Structure formats: structure tokens, C-alpha cells
Amino acid sequence: MSTIVTVHGTFAHMTVPGGVGAGEKQWWEADSACVADLKRQLGGDAAVDVQPFVWSGDNSVRARRNAGADLFKLLLDLESRGKPYAVIGHSHGGSVISAALMLAARRRERLSGLKSWITVGTPFVELRKERFLFLRLPLIYKALFVASLMLFLMFAFNFVAELLEGSVALTNTTRLQRYGIAGAIMTLPFVAFLIASLLKERGRLFFYRDGVQARARDWFTERWLPLTHEDDEAVRGLGSLDKVRFSIFNRDFAVPLISLLSVFLLPLAYLLLVNSPAAMVRIADLLKTEVYKLDQYAAAEQRFEARRRELRNYRREIRSLRQKRTLEERFGRDLEINADLRKLRRERRDLRQTMRNEFSDLDGISRALRFKRRFFETSGQLCAGDQLCGGGRNLAINSRLLLHIVTDEAANVVVGEDFVITGWVGRLISSLIPILLVPLVFAAVAIALVLLVQYLGHGLSVLLSRWLDRMTWSEIKRSALGNDTESEVAVSSDAQPPWMAADVAAPFLPTPLAAQVTEASNVATSAAISKFRDALSELAFADSVDSRQQTALAFLTWRELIHFAYFDVADFRKLMATALRNAGIGAATAEADDMRIAGWLASLKSGPVRTASPVKAQADTPNPARATAPIRTTGEKPA
Numbered sequence: 001m002s003t004i005v006t007v008h009g010t011f012a013h014m015t016v017p018g019g020v021g022a023g024e025k026q027w028w029e030a031d032s033a034c035v036a037d038l039k040r041q042l043g044g045d046a047a048v049d050v051q052p053f054v055w056s057g058d059n060s061v062r063a064r065r066n067a068g069a070d071l072f073k074l075l076l077d078l079e080s081r082g083k084p085y086a087v088i089g090h091s092h093g094g095s096v097i098s099a100a101l102m103l104a105a106r107r108r109e110r111l112s113g114l115k116s117w118i119t120v121g122t123p124f125v126e127l128r129k130e131r132f133l134f135l136r137l138p139l140i141y142k143a144l145f146v147a148s149l150m151l152f153l154m155f156a157f158n159f160v161a162e163l164l165e166g167s168v169a170l171t172n173t174t175r176l177q178r179y180g181i182a183g184a185i186m187t188l189p190f191v192a193f194l195i196a197s198l199l200k201e202r203g204r205l206f207f208y209r210d211g212v213q214a215r216a217r218d219w220f221t222e223r224w225l226p227l228t229h230e231d232d233e234a235v236r237g238l239g240s241l242d243k244v245r246f247s248i249f250n251r252d253f254a255v256p257l258i259s260l261l262s263v264f265l266l267p268l269a270y271l272l273l274v275n276s277p278a279a280m281v282r283i284a285d286l287l288k289t290e291v292y293k294l295d296q297y298a299a300a301e302q303r304f305e306a307r308r309r310e311l312r313n314y315r316r317e318i319r320s321l322r323q324k325r326t327l328e329e330r331f332g333r334d335l336e337i338n339a340d341l342r343k344l345r346r347e348r349r350d351l352r353q354t355m356r357n358e359f360s361d362l363d364g365i366s367r368a369l370r371f372k373r374r375f376f377e378t379s380g381q382l383c384a385g386d387q388l389c390g391g392g393r394n395l396a397i398n399s400r401l402l403l404h405i406v407t408d409e410a411a412n413v414v415v416g417e418d419f420v421i422t423g424w425v426g427r428l429i430s431s432l433i434p435i436l437l438v439p440l441v442f443a444a445v446a447i448a449l450v451l452l453v454q455y456l457g458h459g460l461s462v463l464l465s466r467w468l469d470r471m472t473w474s475e476i477k478r479s480a481l482g483n484d485t486e487s488e489v490a491v492s493s494d495a496q497p498p499w500m501a502a503d504v505a506a507p508f509l510p511t512p513l514a515a516q517v518t519e520a521s522n523v524a525t526s527a528a529i530s531k532f533r534d535a536l537s538e539l540a541f542a543d544s545v546d547s548r549q550q551t552a553l554a555f556l557t558w559r560e561l562i563h564f565a566y567f568d569v570a571d572f573r574k575l576m577a578t579a580l581r582n583a584g585i586g587a588a589t590a591e592a593d594d595m596r597i598a599g600w601l602a603s604l605k606s607g608p609v610r611t612a613s614p615v616k617a618q619a620d621t622p623n624p625a626r627a628t629a630p631i632r633t634t635g636e637k638p639a
Helices: 033-041 061-081 093-106 139-165 173-204 210-220 233-239 255-262 265-274 277-291 301-330 338-358 362-375 395-414 423-480 511-534 536-540 545-553 570-583 595-605 624-628
Strands: 002-007 048-053 085-090 114-120 124-129 224-227 488-494
Touching: 002 061, 002 093, 033 048, 033 570, 048 061, 061 085, 061 093, 085 093, 085 570, 093 114, 093 124, 093 210, 114 570, 139 173, 224 570, 224 595, 233 488, 255 423, 265 277, 265 395, 265 423, 277 362, 277 395, 301 338, 301 362, 362 395, 511 570, 511 595, 570 595
Parallel strands: 002 048, 002 085, 085 114, 114 224
Antiparallel strands: 124 488
């Protein structure tokens, strides 16, 4: 008795509750209509046994490889029975079979009992290893790699530094021994980890090894029969992922957001400055040396302070006399106070003139010493280190310094030494100018920042859009191809396994048979459209998104897609049965051979092309039958 192992595709073992065909057996199940027809054509239950292979069905490279390992165990069990067998896989079920055969090639199991393996509408995913070993390691291994590398680099940097310094005595045997021991301690962990990682990777990623691929090509290519419709949605769709490229993100998509962020640059800059001790100390030192030039006024500081105290005394005396005059006038007494006031004011004016004569830069020294008192002195004493009081950590002093820059310095830019209006008018103008100037300057700076950020934001947005497009397409491809491994990158999908020879081209179904599969799909689509039209009101009034999805799915059989319509076509099942019978599966029946089917099978058997593998395993032995076999020509080429 022969055995046929059926392997379903991604999610194929799941059904929608209440959906059309929910109670119907699927093609791969032992009591399905497809299996019953195959058995009938291959001699019945006495000649053929069908074993469905059920796996998780997840769209995942890991899941397919794990399923391949389980399928390989089943194939070994069939090998032990000494009976012929074949494997049929639909969709990614074919990928599961390919994974099992690669494992067989690794274990050097020829699987001589395997007479044929048939893949139906299988998009074989091609992956490549990450270029660098570090990227191929799992996260925990990456941490260990960096830790061991750090030990080695610590020793290397120290040794090179001492060598350049000249402190390494190459003639000192004891010193060299110490370096040797230290070097071994710091280097061996990295070397050991590197060797262990490479050996582990060699076992984990064995399907990239040339010898394994060569054995798989030599042993299993000629037993493969690909049955794929040229318009299969899964094969064509996944295969075109690498070619489809259009811009998802507009070139200027980030400009509005970046421009909006520019509105908050000024307050953010203020908060960063006021909370940055180092920056505030540097700003204060810069003002002290470059703006106020306190060093050049150090010699005149004591004389200026003495004159300033005299002015303060005059100010106090004048204030006292004013208060006394007000009090006397209230009680109607007339004292000779005005004359004293005039005298004091005249003396104060003379003192100011004397100060102007004595100090050539009166305004400069006045501003400089006022700045020093406010930010570098506390109670008349210099702050620690002759630096900004609080060391830049006092938020009150920091904010006062920034306010001083914005108000006092802004005013001084306009009303500096050349400002000639004196008296109350001058004081009024010198006060109004900062009130008007500061908002205008801030407004101009804010507008300039927005324009600058918009200009820079456009360039940044273009770069971001390209990067996001590339990342998005990479993730779309990764998700569609089920690439969930850390050490590999999904490249593309093709109609033949990636381990086959480069000149292997899987032929598509013959045109007459492909037309029948298309027609079966069209009939299912027409029926579904009619049901949807009748159920529009039910869909419109569904309670939630989930219920609408369930309602929609309930009208689908999935045969609306060519990818799922193969097994409903009688001639397709007959083609599979003929191919299996020719391979030695089952028994001959009384039915006459269909010449159409034989012709179709012959056209499929004219490909795939197989050439000698460039790498031969040492354990392989020459096969005379292969040596004398005629060179095959390629069948229908993929579009």
C-alpha cells in the first residue's frame, strides 16, 4: 500500500463559524471529496492510504520550519515501513515540505521511498542571512557579544596606550608574562563566544550551507512536480512585493509638525538654559569678560564705590529734607528748607560732574559693577570661585540673569553711551525703548525661527519620507512573507524553492487546465456577489465591525480566489492522480488513460531544468540513470 501525505497551507485548517462550507471537509482531510476522488483513481482504500499532516498554519517562517521538522519525522517513519509514499502541499504547505527536505539533506537522508512531492500554488520565500554576525544573534547573545568584546577592547586600548607611552618594557620577561595572562583573561571570553556563536549558527542556519543545498538539489529536484496557475494570487502577489514601489509618505508630510514644533523653540531654549548650570556659568563668564570687561575696571572700583556712596548719602539727605518740608507745610510752619534742598541738589550735580571727569567711561563702569553686584556678589562678598552665584544651580539667579540680558542689554544696545537726552524725558524714553524693543525682537526671532525650521524641515521631511517608505515596505514584505526570524531578511518569493539551481524555472499549469481553474474561481465569485447583493441590508445594520466581518466572511468560500480553486477542478485532480500513479503511488485502474492529461503532464515534466550542482557532497555516489538522462528543456516560463 502506498501513502499520500497531504499538507495544508497557511490558515487553511481554520474555518469561519457559520460560513459557507464551514461543515465541508477540506481537500487535505482524509474524508474530503478531493481525497476520495484521488483514492478512486489510484485503486481505492486497499491501494492508497492518505495521512493529513496538520501544523499551526501560521504565516511564519519559524512555524513553517518547525512544521518541516515534524514532517521530516513522519517521512522517516514512512521510510522505515519500506513502502512508497508521496507528499502533496498546497500554498505554504509546499514550503513546509521544502523545509523537511532540506532537513533530510542535512541529515544525509535520501528518502528513497519518496516517489514524488507535489506543490500546489506555493510561493517559496527566499531569505538571506544578515550580513554581520552581530545582527544574526538573538538579543541575549548580542549583549554577551558586546560584553565579551568590551573586555578585549579594554585590554587592547590599555596595551596600545602604554606602548605609545613607552611604559611597556619588551625586555622585561615578568612584565610580558603579566601582559600575556591579562590578554588571555580579557581575550579568551570573546574568542570562545565567537567560536561558539559560529558553531551554533552553522547548526541553526544549516539551509544556507552549500553542501546541504547541493544534496537537496541532487536528491529531490527530479521528484518535484510544481502545479501553479500563472495568475495565482499568492504566488504572483508575494512575488511582486519586491517590485512594487510607490511613495506612501508625502515628501512634505512632516513639515507642518516640524513647523509647529518651531513655535515652542524659544520657551524650550529658555527652559534648557535656565536648568543648565554649565551653560549659565559660561554665559555669566562671557558677559563678565567680553561685555562688561570687569577686569579693566578693577583698579578704579574702590574709588568709584566711594563716589557712589557719596551720591547715596546726598540722595538720603535730599529725601529726608523733602519729608521734613512736607511735614512742616502740613502744620503751616515756614522753614528755610528749600534753600538747603537747592544746595544739596547742586552739590550732588557737581559730584556727578566730578565723577564724569574722573571716570572716562562712567556708564560702562557703572553697568559693569552693577552687574557684578547682582550676579557675582552676596552681601558684598564674591561668590565661590569668582563665578556666578549659585554655580548655575540657583533657578532664581539664572532666570534673573536671562531677564537682565533681555531687558538691560537690549536697552543698552539702543540707549547706550551716545544717548544724549537727559532728565525725566530721557529716563522715560530709556524705559519705553525696552518695552517696545524686546517684544519686537522676540517676534522677529520667532518668525525667523519658523521660516528657518520650515526650510530645514522640508529637507528633513524628504529624508524621513524616503526612510519611512523603505521601512514600511520592508515591514509589509516581512509581514506578508512571514519573516519572523531575527537573523534573516526576507528577499522575495518565487515559484520554486530557493535551494534549487539558478536555472530552474517552474512551469505554470497548461493553458486549458488553467482556464478550468479560472472558471471555477469565477463561478464562486459570481455566486458570492449575488449573495452579497441580497445581504447588503444585513451588512449595513450589523452591530459592530467584528459582526460585519463575520457576516461578510460567512458568504465566502475562498474559492473566489484562484489560489483556493485548484482542488475543485476534476481535471486537476486527475492530473495529480496520473502523476502519482506514474511515480509508483497506488495501483492501475480500469479507466483508460486520458491523452489530454498525459500531454499536460508531459509538458510539466519538461521542466524544471536541473543541472549538475557546483558543490557535491562527499557522501554522494554517482547515479548512472541520471548520468544518461537526456537534458530537459524548460516548460512555460513565469511572467
